[in-house]
Amino acid sequence: MTDRIIQVDALARVEGEGALYVQLRGGVVEKVEFRIFEPPRFFEAFLRGRDALETPDITSRICGICPIAYIMSACQSIEMALGIGVTPEIDALRRLIYCGEWIQSHTLHAVMLHAPDFLGLDDAIQIAQSHPDLVRTGLRLKKIGNSLMECIGGRAVHPVNTRVGGFYRAPDREAVRALVPELEWGAHAARDLALAFARFDFPDDDFDYTFVSLIHPEVYPILEGRIGSNRGLDIAVADFNDHFVEEHVARSTALHGRMRDGSAYLVGPLARYANNFDRLTPDCQATAREAGLGPVVRNPFKSILVRLIEVQYACEEAARLARAYTPPDPAFVEAPARAGVGHGCTEAPRGICYHSYRLDAEGRIEHAQIVPPTSQNQPQIEADLARVVANNLDLPDKDLKWLCEQTIRNYDPCISCSTHFLKLQVDRV
């Protein structure tokens, strides 16, 4: 019997610090560990006792790539706890800034971090040397996302204009409408990229995933809807904990999310797409068809194409919202303190981001729960790795290692987001 060990000590081209360990004995995969050693973040613990209105700004700091996801899930949850609703104009502006986050996050990953895997290149520098026009297009697209976030949020990283109840100040109509031509260019550019990338030589893989995402009867969900799956799950956001659990595993500072029955599930672009394909625009559906994709994509390596179709969608949707933009007046709904419990769930670029808070009568946080997408995807990432390794045992170690890293990057894992807090008990004698 031969033992083989595939080890990657520090993964490149992912957000944060993680490692991979695969142990094979003979032809059998004995152990697959996707280790996360990013330091724990303790957000849920240090939110306790803070004023609920501070929650979006504090949780935004969980991630510099997807701060809007944290801001919006926190706002939804706190607004529910405080018993307030926002106006349709505020909702539309929230959807608009969220489109900016999808555009910049997906483009960075697809073009600069994931595409090199398919081109046999080591990094973004090599892709700039061999495909400069591709990188120029990617950078211009990413900048559109940043511009949207700056225009509405005040700045692209950790926006400052968002708050519980809406926005501190509504951006001017002219400033928002000025973004439309570039967004229209972006929708075409994303489509062209998707069709160009569709010619990549994708590894063979197929898995019958449990796809979990927001579901909505009318729109491709970003900030709205119930939580659903391709296996018939259809629940209110408030019932999240009745169906999903998080567990600690020794090898990771991030919790692992599972269904209550212990099974793994997948969140993110593949899940959103499979559960809501009919809500994509006809143009986006056409891109999918021309890229050779059906309404459900079960080859995780093709997630790069689905990301680009979502960039096309986000550009089209943002252009539509920008054209129709009416500054919300007032820019926010007042949120007086009261005791309550609230739940929020929005579609971060990497998948559903669930928040729940319990507030006391002064509006201070008594309990906080934050479930980021990468925690939920961890068990599925490990399952994908085990399957990919088992199906490719003939590959030399170097190639198998490459394929494993590529498998992890299919998820665009945000390790710094998913790093969580361990419950600590102190016994005093």
Added chain:
Amino acid sequence: MSDRGKHAPLIVGIGNRFRMDDGVGPRVAEMLHETGLNAHVHAGDGAGLLDLFEDHDDIILVDATRSGAAPGSLVAFDAGLAPLRADMFHYSTHRFGLAEAVETARALGCLPEKLRVYGIEGKDFGAGVGLTARVEHTALALVADLAADLPGNK
């Protein structure tokens, strides 16, 4: 901005001040900003740096290095002359950092006309605020040199 800042190069201090010596770039930028120079702090996201390269033709970048040299060692590069080593610059949230941004800009033909890069070797990149002694010493010396040399400060 003072008059002299308008004609000075853009100085960008890169790093995270909450990761000890990784904060040396921001520290240098803040001290230079206080002297009235056009100095800013940047988190080090490479795509953001590429945007800066598009808009300015004279840039000075200051970042922590992790090359194995003695803590506090200063290295200076003229990015127009030679490629940067990607393994030299420290960035803990790996996405697309300083060296990648500079080399991507070179490949795309959009490097600023003048791009100088100063690296200060760090010792401690753990969680916390503050610089270790030798790093602080080099930072102060670099601030003094740049403040004396840059346009408008003579």
